[in-house]
Amino acid sequence: xxxxxxxxxxxxxxxxxxxxxxxxxxxxxxxxxxxxxxxxxxxxxxxxxxxxxxxxxxxxxxxxxxxxxxxxxxxxxxxxxxxxxxxxxxxxxxxxxxxxxxxxxxxxxxxxxxxxxxxxxxxxxxxxxxxxxxxxxxxxxxxxxxxxxxxxxxxxxxxxxxxxxxxxxxxxxxxxxxxxxxxxxxxxxxxxxx
Amino acid sequence: xxxxxxxxxxxxxxxxxxxxxxxxxxxxxxxxxxxxxxxxxxxxxxxxxxxxxxxxxxxxxxxxxxxxxxxxxxxxxxxxxxxxxxxxxxxxxxxxxxxxxxxxxxxxxxxxxxxxxxxxxxxxxxxxxxxxxxxxxxxxxxxxxxxxxxxxxxxxxxxxxxxxxxxxxxxxxxxxxxxxxxxxxxxxxxxxxxxxxxxxxx
Ligand SMILES: [Zn+2]
Numbered sequence: 001x002x003x004x005x006x007x008x009x010x011x012x013x014x015x016x017x018x019x020x021x022x023x024x025x026x027x028x029x030x031x032x033x034x035x036x037x038x039x040x041x042x043x044x045x046x047x048x049x050x051x052x053x054x055x056x057x058x059x060x061x062x063x064x065x066x067x068x069x070x071x072x073x074x075x076x077x078x079x080x081x082x083x084x085x086x087x088x089x090x091x092x093x094x095x096x097x098x099x100x101x102x103x104x105x106x107x108x109x110x111x112x113x114x115x116x117x118x119x120x121x122x123x124x125x126x127x128x129x130x131x132x133x134x135x136x137x138x139x140x141x142x143x144x145x146x147x148x149x150x151x152x153x154x155x156x157x158x159x160x161x162x163x164x165x166x167x168x169x170x171x172x173x174x175x176x177x178x179x180x181x182x183x184x185x186x187x188x189x190x191x192x193x194x
Numbered sequence: 195x196x197x198x199x200x201x202x203x204x205x206x207x208x209x210x211x212x213x214x215x216x217x218x219x220x221x222x223x224x225x226x227x228x229x230x231x232x233x234x235x236x237x238x239x240x241x242x243x244x245x246x247x248x249x250x251x252x253x254x255x256x257x258x259x260x261x262x263x264x265x266x267x268x269x270x271x272x273x274x275x276x277x278x279x280x281x282x283x284x285x286x287x288x289x290x291x292x293x294x295x296x297x298x299x300x301x302x303x304x305x306x307x308x309x310x311x312x313x314x315x316x317x318x319x320x321x322x323x324x325x326x327x328x329x330x331x332x333x334x335x336x337x338x339x340x341x342x343x344x345x346x347x348x349x350x351x352x353x354x355x356x357x358x359x360x361x362x363x364x365x366x367x368x369x370x371x372x373x374x375x376x377x378x379x380x381x382x383x384x385x386x387x388x389x390x391x392x393x394x395x396x
Contacts, residue, residue: 015233017278020357028386029277029357035297036387066354069290069311081294 021050031057037089039082103127103182105172109165110188119164120149120188122157127178131156142167195248195264195382196390197299202252203245205395213241216253216269220261223268223347227282234260234275244395257395262384267363268347273384273391276349276358283349283361284342286368287313290353296360297387302350302380304371311353314368317341341369350380360385 020029025045026036030053033042046054056062067075103126110118124134131148135158139146145161160168165185172178208216217235221228235241235255244252246262252272253261259272276283288296289311296302307314315338342348344367350360362383371379384390 016230017233018280020274020277026387027392029355031355031357032293032297032359032386035294066290069353074291078291078294 021053024049030054034082037085039086100127101182105178105183107165107168107172107183107185108188109163109186117163119160119162119168120157121160121168121172122151122155124158124172124176125156127176127182129176131158134158135160138164138168138171141171195250196384196388198389200246200389200393202393202395205242205244205254208241208243208253213239216241216261219269224271224282227279230279230282234278242395246390246393252390252393254395259390259393259395262390264382268345270347270361270363270384273358273361273386276361280349280351280358284315284340284346285337285349285351285358286315286342287311287337287351287353288359293352293355293359296350296352296383296385299385299388301378302360302362302383304366304374304376304379307371307379308375313337313351314372315339315341317369317372341367343367344370348380350383 022028023030023033023042023045025042026033026038028036030042030046030050033039033046036042043054043058046057070078103123105121105123105127108120108122110120112118124131135146135148138144138158138160142160142162142164144164147159148156149159151157169183169185172183173180213235217231220235221231227234239255241260242254244254246252248264250262250264252259253263253269258274260275261269261271263269271283286307288302288306289309291309291311292302292306295306306312313333313336316334318339319341342364344364346364347361348364349358350362351358360380360383362380365378365381366374371377
């Protein structure tokens with residue numbers, strides 16, 4: 001760590017705020033992770049990221065000390081409660097994974113005028129992507145207009161100016177890590193003279 | 195009050211005169227926080243105010259929530275602000291058994307405070323900054339000697355835990371809690387993991 005000697009003026013005093021570590025999984029101070037539904041994941045995260053704090057909270061003595069303050073009856077109830085919470089969290093996670101596995105991303109090339117295209121991409125949100133951020137990134141990457149647009153069905157999609165279907169397909173698969181089977185490319189041709 | 199997820203409303207910049215008034219209000223409500231106010235809300239900073247549901251206003255700096263206020267209730271620190279300066283607020287402590295109820299949004303009841311694991315101010319009126327009693331224990335200092343009044347904002351700590359888990363307005367004074375040992379103590383607090391804790395301002 002860097003030395004504590006400040007090179008700047010001494011007029012501004014040292015910050016007094018305590019710096020508290022928060023769990024990267026459930027966002028609470030790690031000593032409260034046991035009350036959430038993700039206790040196991042939280043523990044693993046802490047061991048990896050703050051081993052000293054992990055040692056302090058999960059050592060045998062620490063666990064024994066906290067348990068001794070509860071009556072046997074209360075311990076049982078608390079254990080049952082946290083089991084329930086964990087089962088609930090696991091079920092929710094499994095369900096989320098399943099919907100994600102089935103969620104299809106649709107890359108649609110739409111002909112606007114003769115030889116002018118836009119590319120409309122829907123279904124990104126089901127794969128955990130933030131549409132606004134994606135639109136911004138594509139705008140930069142393809143040096144073109146790119147925005148989030150409401151669809152007729154009430155959802156939202158990212159619309160990119162120009163035909164960028166192939167590049168977008170590659171990005172979705174390579175950068176965002178979506179399985180190829182979950183991405184469709186289609187063409188939406190306007191009927192002539194329509 | 196924040197049991198559900200919160201989608202913050204429109205954000206607006208706080209006028210500098212209003213920001214000064216907010217700083218004053220904070221230091222009047224929490225005198226022990228006064229030495230730190232420049233660190234929490236630097237003089238040249240730009241506070242944002244956001245409308246939350248149920249007529250709550252949230253004050254934030256660089257997308258970090260700092261304080262909130264429900265109508266004319268006292269301005270109240272976000273729990274992350276409490277964690278930064280825990281000694282600046284009056285504190286009480288619940289026993290371990292009450293933690294999971296508080297964290298699921300239940301009303302805080304007196305027995306969680308009057309049991310063996312709970313702590314309340316001693317009520318001996320000893321001011322915490324006078325230390326003529328060298329024997330005065332660490333805990334005695336932490337929870338103070340002055341009984342707290344109904345309506346005061348109090349930080350709720352927990353047996354065996356370092357950090358506070360809740361903050362809210364007392365529905366009854368701490369003397370009455372000790373006498374009756376039952377009833378509602380805090381019914382609309384802000385607690386770890388609630389909507390206000392998880393709010394995203396970006
Ligand atoms: Zn956690």
